Amino acid sequence: MQIPFEVKPRPDTGLWNAKLGIWLFLASEVMLFGGLFSGYVFLRLGSSAEPDYFWPQGTLSVPFGFVNTIILILSSVFVVVAWLQVKLGDFRKFQIWMGLVVLCAVVFLINKGFEYNAKFHHYGIKLSDNSIVEGHGIDDTIRYEGISEVTIDVARFNGEFLNAVAGDSPPQFREVVDGKPSGEPFELSVAAVGRIESRINDVARAAHLKSVQAGKTDLDWLPAMGVKQLILVAGEPFSISLSKGSLRKSFPDGAKFRDQSLLKGSISDKTPGLFLHAVDRIDLRACDADTPEESLVWKYLGDEPPHSGADHGHDKHSAPQISGEQQARQAEKIFFDALKEVQEKAEQKGQEPDFSELFNHSVKEWENPEGEVLSSEPPILVPWKDVRLYSNFTPKWNTYYAIYFTLTGLHGLHVFIGAAVLFYFGFCSRKFYEKNPEHFANRVEVGGLFWHFVDLVWIFLFPILYLM
Amino acid sequence: MGAEVSTAEAEEAHVHDDHHHELPFWKKYIFSTDHKIIGYQYGITALIFLFIGFYLMMVMRWSIAHPDKELPAVLAFFLNKSWLSDQGLVTGDLYNMFGAMHGTIMVFLGIVPLAFGAFGNFVTPLQIGAPDMAFPRLNMASYWAYYLGGILMLASFLLPSGAAEAGWTMYSPLATTAQLDEVNLWFTGQTFWLFGMVCLISSSLLGAVNFISTIINLRCRGMTWMRMPFFVWAMLVTGFLLLLAFPPLEVAAVMQLMDRLAGASFFIPTGLNFSGAGSVDAGLLDVAGGGSPLLFQHLFWFLAHPEVYVLILPAIAIVGEIIPNNIRRPVWGYKSMVYAVMVLGFLAFIVWAHHMYLTGMGNVVSTFFQATTVIISIPSVILLTCLFISLWGGSIRFTVPMLWALAFLPMFGFGGLTGLPLAFNLIDLHLHDTYYVIAHFHYIVAPGTIFGLFAGIYYWFPKATGRMMNNKLGHLHFWPSLIAMNGIFLPMFVQGMSGFHRRWYDGGVNYDEITSRILFEEGSFFANLFKDGRAIEMIDLNVFMTFFVWVLCIAQFPFIFNFFHSIFRGRKADGDNPWRATTLEWSAPNCPPHGNFVNEPIAYRGPYEYSVPGYKDDYTPQFERGNDGVILGEEDPPADAAKNAH
C-alpha cells in the first residue's frame, strides 16, 4: 500500500503530506509558546499590582544571550543552505552545512548550560521586612539540640532524620504509651517501626474480632482501624544537624521532616541563622521599613556565624584581609552614596527620583562622583526568624525565574530534538537519499521548517528575557 | 461501480504488492500502523476506561446516597481498603480522589479516545476513500502515547498518596498543595496526573495533525469539500479544536509541575495562608508567591471549553450519518450543518471564561463572554434543528443504531438548552458549582455523546467485523439505559436549582436548610409510595438517582455480551453494505484489508443521495456512477453536471 502524495504535491492543495503536517504541528507549537508568552505577560503585569514584587530586569547576562541569538540565526541560514544543496544534488556539501547546524545547536546548549549553572550558584534571601540580599556561598546548616521526643507517622516513616543525628552513637528510644515511656529501649529503624506497628495492630485486630463475635459490629478489620502515629522518647537527649532546605518545616522549638517525623528541640547557638558569604546586591524597594536606613539588612550585614571560618573560603572573589564588619560598612557607604547621587540628580532635574536603577545595581563595585572606585563583598548572617524565603536563582526564587526556566527549558528541549533530527538527516540517511532524493529533500525541508520555528521563538525570548 | 473496474484492476495489483507476506502478529495487531487496527485499539482501551470511570462514579454515588452505610462488598472489592474510614465508609478524601479521576478518565481517557481516536480513525479514511491516514506511524505513536498516559493515570491509584484528588479541573492552588504531605512529591497522584496529561495531550496533538492532513490531502478522486460526509467535516473541526486548544493546557500542566516539583509559584499568590487542614502544614507556604491562580483557570478553560465540543461533535457527526440512512432521505440542510460546525469550531475558542464568572472578572469581560456564549448556542441549535427536521416525512427504520440516534437528539437538546441559563452571568452566580451544572453537561455527554457512540458501535460493527450485532440484546441495552440515564440526571436539575453543591461527598446531610426542602408533601401519592407517607425531601432524590445508577450498570451487561458474542457468532452481514448506505466506507469489503479498498474509490455524487428520483433503489451511493454521476474537482465540470451533483 502506498500513501498518496507522500512526495509529490496534491494538485488541488499544492501540498505534499508532510509539508501540511509540519505546518499543522507548528500551528500547535505557536499555541504552546503562545500559552507561555501569555503566562509571561500575565505574570509580569500582575507583578506590577503587587506592592512588594519588582519584576527583575537585566539580571541575565546579555553577552550570553546575544551570542546565542547569533548562533541560532546562523544555524537557520545554514539549514536552508543545506536544503538547497540537496536540491542541487550535492550530498557532501549538504552534510557539511548540516554538520554546522548541529554544531551551532551544541554550542547553543552548552552556553545555556553555563547560564543555568551560574543561576544555580547565585542565591537570594528575602528578609522578614521584604528587603532582599543576593550573593554567593550559602550555608543553611541548622542544628537542633536537646531533642528527646519524636513523633513519627507510621505509614510514611523512612528514617531520614537518623542520618542527621550528630555524634556517633545512635540514640536509643522507648515507646510512649498513655503518656509514659514503656518497654525496652531500642534502636530506631524502619524495620523496628514495622515491628511495633504489627504488634499494636495484632492486639487491636484481636479486640476487633472479639467484638465481631459478640455481634457488636459486622465490619471486617480495616486498615483505618490500625495505629497511625507513634510517640517515642530518647534515652538521652541528642542533636541533629542538617541543611534547612531538606526539612519539611522548621520551628523555633522543633523540626518536621519530609516523612512527617516531628522532633522537639531548640535551635543551637552555633547555627543562629542563614549565612551568605558574599553579598553583591541589596534591594530595598519592597522594604517595609520607613526609611532605607532602618532596613534589617544593615543590622545583619557583616555578621558571621560563630563557627564560621575555614569551610567558607571557597569563593574566589572573597575579599582580602579586611573583616566582614568593615566590608559591610563599605557596602553601606556605596549604597547610600549612590542613593544620594540619584536623589541629587533628580532634584537638579526637578523630577521624582527613580531608584529602580540603583536597586538593580550591585554593591560590589561602584565609582563615586569623585572618580573613586569602591568595592565590597560583605557576608551576612540573617537570624532564622527573619528569613522569609531563600533560594538559589531557580524557579523557586520568583515568578520571573520560573517563567525564564520554563520558557528557555522548553525551548532548549526543542533545540535538542531539532538538532537530533537534523543530525539523523545529515549523517544517517545516505541510503534514503540515494533511493529517493526528492523525498529526502522534502524531509530536510520539514526539519528545516521546525528549526526555523525554534529560531523564531528565540528571537522573541532574547529581548523579553534578557533586555526588557 | 462496475464501469470503473478496469482502471481499478491495475490499481489493485499495485495495492496488493506489498501484502503478499503476512505480517507477524505483533506487527499486525499490536504495533500496527493500519488505521483500522489502531481504531480498534483505541476503541477497546477507551471502553475499558469508560467502565473504570463508571465504577468510580458508582462508589461516589453510593457515598452520596448512603453516607452512613458501609460500602457494599461488590464495590469495596476493587479498592484499597486503607482508603475507607474505620467505619467502612467512603471518606471525603476518597470521594475527592474518585471524583477527580472519574472526570479525567471519562473525558480524556474514555470519550475523546473513543469518539476521536476510535471512530475517527476507523471511519474517516474509509469515508474519504483514503488507503490509510497520512502518517500511519504517527498514528501508532499517538495511540501509544495515549496508552502511556492511561497507564500513568491508573498507576497513580497504586501510589501511597492515591490518585489525584483536586477535581478534573485541577485548579491551583488546591491542586498544587494537595498531597504535599507525601515524602516524595514525584510519586504522588497529583504529579502523575500532570505527567499523564502531558502524554495524553501529546497524543491528541499528533492525532489532530494526522487527521487534518488526511482529510485535506488524502481525499479520493471526486471527493470535493462539499461532497464530504458530515462526519468528516466534524472530524476536521474537532481536529482543529484539539490542535489549537490543547497546547495551552500542556503549558498549564508544565507550569503546575514546576510549581509542585521545583517550588515555583506560577499559580500561587503572595501571602497564601493555610489553616493546616488537609495536606498542607499550617502557615505560609515556603514559596515566593506572586503568581496567579486565575492564570491556571484561563489556560485550563481555554482548552476545556473547546474540549467539550470535542466531546460532542463526533457524536453529532455519528448521529448525522445514521439519521439519513434510517430515514431514507438526504439530511436536511447539509450545507448549513457544515457551516454551523465551522462556526462552532471558531466560537468554541472565545467563550471559555463563562466557566469563570465567579472569579470576579471585570464586568466588560464578563459581558463579552456572556454574549459569545449565547451566540455559540446558535450553531448548536442549527445542527440539532437540521437533524430534527430531517426526520419530518422520512420513512423511519427503527434499527438499533437509529434508536440511539433518535434518543440522542432530545437528550442533547436538554443539555444544550440548559446551558443557556448558565451563560448568563447573573443566573450563573446562583447555579455555578451546583448539581445544575453537573446535569447540564452530563445530559450532553452521557445520554448525548455516549448514546451517539453506542449508535456508532452498532452502526459500523458490520463493517469492522462482517457481522451484525444482535437486535434483541440491542433493545435490551437501549431502553433501560434511556430510562436510567434520565432517572439519574433529571433530578439533578431540581437539586441544583435548590442549591445542592456539586462536591458534597455525603450528599449534603449537613446542609439541612437546603437538603430538607420538601418535594412531596406528607401523605401525598409519592410519599405513600416510597416513604410510608412521610414527606419526601430534596435529599431523598439522592437515593432515587443512585438506584438508577445500578439500573444503568446492569443495562450495560447485554451490551458487553452482545459485543463479544457478535464478533464471533453474530449474524453474517448482508453484503458489504448491509444498511444500504451511501457513503464510501460501504464500498470497501467488510473487515477492510490493509489499504482499504479493492477498487479505486471514486466519489461521483454527494454523500446523502437517498430516494433520488429515477433510481430503482432508494439510495444511490457516492461510489455509484449511475447516469448522472460526475467526478468534481479534476477539471471544470459542465454547468449542468455541477447542478446535479448537489
Next chain:
Amino acid sequence: MADTPEEIQKHLKLYWKVGIILLACTVLTVVVAKVTPSITVGLLIATFKAGLVAAIFMHLSAEKPMIYKIMVYTVFFFIGLMFLTLLTMYDPAVSRVVN
C-alpha cells in the same frame, strides 16, 4: 519552489542577505535596549525579525493558500490568547486594575 540550479543560486544569495539583516537587527536591539529600555521597540524589532524568518526562510511569502488559512486561523487565536488573559485583569468599565 525554485528547482533550476540558477534559481537555487539566486535563493542562496537571498538567504545570506536575510541572515545578515537578522544579525544586524540583533545588534540593533541590544544597542537600543542600552539607550532606551523600551519594550515596544524591542518587540517591534523582534517581530520584524520573526517576520523575515517566517517569510523568507520558511517560505511563507509564497506558500499555498491552505497553509495561509491554517496560519491565519492560528494566529488569530494566538492573539486572543495573548490579549484576553490580559483583558480579564482589567475592567475597562471601571478602568482600574483588578487584582
